[in-house]
Amino acid sequence: MKIVGLSGSQIGSKTRIAMTATIKAISEKYPEVETELIDLADYKMEFSDGRNYLDYEGDTGYVTKTLMEADAIVIGTPIFQASIPAALKNIFDLLPVNAFRDKVVSMLVTAGSAKHYMVADTQLKPILAYMKAQMVQTFVFVVEEDFYQKEIINHDVLLRIERLAEDTVVLTEIFTKIREEKEAEYDF
């Protein structure tokens, strides 16, 4: 199983810190799971121009191919202007319409204010559903006060991250098993 964490912003540190903690939680509990964290701040991404994802080169090609090869993706997003960052939306635009078919996707949201709590439900989940993701419905929501000096200080957030890691792995195992059984039934 390969799980890719995607930190979906080019600026700021909260999402990256929380995503690093999430990937760490996965690899500590499930050392057999292959993990990779993609922080969009480290990559120079092109805007989607409609081509097939295989036709992008450089960082854009690397990021799209890595996401397409994952069994599960944990998306970390800050909230900018009451929505997901353009950098993250661009990732979705770069991928094919059915990109998340047979993949589990879970979410972690960081925000400056708890007033943005519904953004993932109203704006991120519909995109993931359209792209055919099997979603971990419960996401982790982290706010400014949960951090101090570039560290998560709210123990409840760390516990929630642990549960997110576990739910992502368990759901991926379940869906993979069900799919394999179903595919075996077709006998072709």
Place this chain on the structure above:
Amino acid sequence: MEKYRINPDNGLEFGIYTLGDHLPDPATGERISAQQRIQDIIEYAGLAEQAGVEFFSVGESHQEFFATQAHAVVLSAIAQATKKIKIASSSTIISTSDPVRVYENFATLDLISGGRAELVAGRASRIGLFDLLGYNVRNYEELFEEKFDLLRLINENEIVNWSGEFRAPLRNAQVLPRPVNGSLPIWRAVGGTPASAMKAGYAGVPMFMAHLGGAASTFKRTVDAYRDAARAGGHNPDELPVATAGFFYAAEDSQQALKDLYPHINEGMKRTNGGGFPKQLFAQGVDPHNIMNIGSPQQIIEKILHQHEVFGHQRYIAQIDFGGMPMDKLKRNLELIGTEIIPAIKKYTAKK
């Protein structure tokens, strides 16, 4: 229809197309050489002709896992190796070529083949060729529309006066040689959406509609949109042929057909498109109303006749060789096509 060399009295035409893909056979993991693949395609066309197939076309794709980038050259070899089968492209990416050169090639092909050449112009689904051939993909639509218009202008007029954005103007330009009967059947490739079909309709150009899977009735909307647009553009839809093109595989029963074909489609699409074909969707391919023609010969006959009833189309074109399909399976399919499928289709669609 005469302009497009189609006689409706002869019933639904049965054709075969290849994208010219060059992929490993998933059963062995081995890939034949590009030379062998091209030789096989030429042989495949000859065998198709012997089986009574009426049309054979070869695609142009400039990317990894394809071998017929120079599709007009391959078609020229096919023209020489065959006597009566119609030969065409499926499709020629007119956006990234000079229409004058393309026309010269296909008019020559028409002379070599004795009036059997046709041209299907498309926009490309993968766009790596824009970089390779020196075009900007930002002009994806404009390049196609301008060059396709010029191609049709050349087809209708031996002397051309033209100016546009993407090519030097033509002043009293004579484009030679001319095809055997003065003009070529030129089709517009359509990906299956009504919006794309309407462009072909407005221009009064025959439509070559490719499709993956789904209910035939879904694609009926595209065919209807095409004919409505043709009418709105002042053309008579009764004079405009429609061709449909998609996956085909015949075996003794549908389960065997699914078993034989699935790995080729799934692995082939992973390599060429970046995503496999879900088994659930593929299993639905044998449904009588599904547009994929997979199953026993009798099931396929019923499917094609159902599609003919739904679309009222003039030509069906089968893709059988995708994804490293070995030659012996292609030959077995041609045998079933020639002995069972074509005779039945003709019996029910040709005017006696």
